[in-house]
Amino acid sequence: MMATLFVLLIWGLGFVTSTALLKGAASPVFFAWTGFLSGTVIWLIGSLILVVARIEYTPLHMVIWSSAVVLLAFALHFKRNAWKSLIAEWNKITLVLVLLVAVLVLFTTLSFAYGSFDSYEQMLLAQDLARNQQTDSTIIQFSLWGVMLPVIHAAAFWFGDQFFLTLQPAFAFSLIGVFGYMVYISLNGSANRRRWLTGFAVLLLGSNYFILFQAVYIHNSMLAAAYLLPAVTLLWRAHVENNPNALYAALFFLFGFAFTRTESVMFAALFIIIAWGTNQFSPRVWQRALLPYAILLVAWHIWLLTIVPAEGDILSTNRVLILIATVAGPFLGSFALQLQLRFDKLLLSMLTAAFVAAVLFNPNHMLLSTFNSISNLLRDGFAWWGIIWYFALGLLIVLRPKRSVSFGRILAYGIIAFFLLTWLLGSQRIPYRLGWADSSNRMFTHILPIVLFYLQIRFGRWIEGKFDR
Amino acid sequence: MKLTIPRLMLIALGLLFTLVLATNAILLYYNPNSIQALPESSLIDLAAASESLSHVVFFGAADFYNAEEIRLSPEVMQTLHVDEQAVRRYSGIEEVIVVPYAGGRIEIPPHARVYPRVAGIDITFIPTTNPHLQVLIQDDSVIVTEYVE
Numbered sequence: 001m002m003a004t005l006f007v008l009l010i011w012g013l014g015f016v017t018s019t020a021l022l023k024g025a026a027s028p029v030f031f032a033w034t035g036f037l038s039g040t041v042i043w044l045i046g047s048l049i050l051v052v053a054r055i056e057y058t059p060l061h062m063v064i065w066s067s068a069v070v071l072l073a074f075a076l077h078f079k080r081n082a083w084k085s086l087i088a089e090w091n092k093i094t095l096v097l098v099l100l101v102a103v104l105v106l107f108t109t110l111s112f113a114y115g116s117f118d119s120y121e122q123m124l125l126a127q128d129l130a131r132n133q134q135t136d137s138t139i140i141q142f143s144l145w146g147v148m149l150p151v152i153h154a155a156a157f158w159f160g161d162q163f164f165l166t167l168q169p170a171f172a173f174s175l176i177g178v179f180g181y182m183v184y185i186s187l188n189g190s191a192n193r194r195r196w197l198t199g200f201a202v203l204l205l206g207s208n209y210f211i212l213f214q215a216v217y218i219h220n221s222m223l224a225a226a227y228l229l230p231a232v233t234l235l236w237r238a239h240v241e242n243n244p245n246a247l248y249a250a251l252f253f254l255f256g257f258a259f260t261r262t263e264s265v266m267f268a269a270l271f272i273i274i275a276w277g278t279n280q281f282s283p284r285v286w287q288r289a290l291l292p293y294a295i296l297l298v299a300w301h302i303w304l305l306t307i308v309p310a311e312g313d314i315l316s317t318n319r320v321l322i323l324i325a326t327v328a329g330p331f332l333g334s335f336a337l338q339l340q341l342r343f344d345k346l347l348l349s350m351l352t353a354a355f356v357a358a359v360l361f362n363p364n365h366m367l368l369s370t371f372n373s374i375s376n377l378l379r380d381g382f383a384w385w386g387i388i389w390y391f392a393l394g395l396l397i398v399l400r401p402k403r404s405v406s407f408g409r410i411l412a413y414g415i416i417a418f419f420l421l422t423w424l425l426g427s428q429r430i431p432y433r434l435g436w437a438d439s440s441n442r443m444f445t446h447i448l449p450i451v452l453f454y455l456q457i458r459f460g461r462w463i464e465g466k467f468d469r
Numbered sequence: 470m471k472l473t474i475p476r477l478m479l480i481a482l483g484l485l486f487t488l489v490l491a492t493n494a495i496l497l498y499y500n501p502n503s504i505q506a507l508p509e510s511s512l513i514d515l516a517a518a519s520e521s522l523s524h525v526v527f528f529g530a531a532d533f534y535n536a537e538e539i540r541l542s543p544e545v546m547q548t549l550h551v552d553e554q555a556v557r558r559y560s561g562i563e564e565v566i567v568v569p570y571a572g573g574r575i576e577i578p579p580h581a582r583v584y585p586r587v588a589g590i591d592i593t594f595i596p597t598t599n600p601h602l603q604v605l606i607q608d609d610s611v612i613v614t615e616y617v618e
Contacts, residue, residue, distance in 0.1 A: 384496070387488065387489055398481075
């Protein structure tokens, strides 16, 4: 019961805040689908302020934080008249909320959860956080994981639980919901056709075994996927609609994405730089969008510097410095936007060159790593991915490279860059291995929804071109 | 209705789509790694079971772990304990025989996954689905072999 109530409270916190703060970025229905994601970001910021400031992480402190944010959000609502649009769409918002409750009740009733030892370690960290027993050995865990999962599960201990059974399903719900909503509003044509195409796309993603598995597997892949999708689709729509507000909202979700895994900020930087290639927005707009993102994440990584071991297993001092450069780089780089360069092509060329260099310097390691990673998708991964990647490749071949989607480069280049960077990161660790739990394999969960979104939009345009003439 | 190339392509895509959905349905039904319904208390017990130990050895479904991930560290070579209660509860292994082992070769099973120290506890995870295992313990090692009657 508390697990469901907690998710609903977080949803409320996120919905009220995001509809006020990000007004004009998307419709209130979008913010209903992403309410839980936004609320988690707000909750996370409060939690991390407490952790960094060494203030006790208690229910009272979090209630004070959340109440202050909600009051500010209400003030913003009245100042910007944001509540009027909520009233206009109240029926759709209520429907989303009812669906969320139904999913939470279903998963709680069936008691679906899967935990591995990665989950176990993160739950121990959550436990220490909630009991305010951060020792050196536990605080160092912040350098091993994205902090979002343990921080949000920590609240479970206040209610006598060890973890919230509802969190993974709530993230999966947000992912599928945002996916369906974004596909629907991005398609052209009659409402009937858009409904059918959206239904097909949602079925494709939502019935995938590995996606469903991660809806109950206590780990960070579902979280990362749930944040990256709204971030990238908003980034794309911001360009299509020439809407800076959508750009700010995209950065908000990229900010959430940054806390899901340690290396997430690198992938976030990819999409930002690729979007620069369109030269759609002025440097000033980009700087306004990137400034809060850069300041908050640099601050967080500087704190990480104080706790990571010099030669840590996942994060070391040097690696955190690289991450700081990755976070600050897009903001500083935005001053070079006046040059009107094709940043997207530059980035792809650099990534390809770096990948080739990594293969030449360490061929055995890189070839094994990359081969295993690809094999997990196309050969050994049948038991968990099914044939979804073959379907994506088949659709891509049928549709052929053709500029049918405005600003489609943001999506297409972003997807290519995502794969390249994932394989490139293999050079900095033990090689990727065969098996579902391999890091790269789980990271492809983040990009699959974006691949399907892109292909479905292309498919919609293809149908228009072939059958509506 | 005339069968044009776009229409044929649409039919082909429709068939491929149906095939993907059918595969997804089959995987959900038959996949040995099917979504598991674990009682919520699992992790509570898991944590509780490890409180009094400095090094815990657990067993679990082999399907989810790959034998290639071997992360043996110097920490491995310290006192190991097998938590029999946890082994029985989480592995489905029916017979857990923990006996002191003297003499012979000392080894960590090559498919063991060794985790970094968490909250003062070392964790070794040994993937297995074999319900009949013999766990042999010495001061600094654990040997798992198939139990033969």
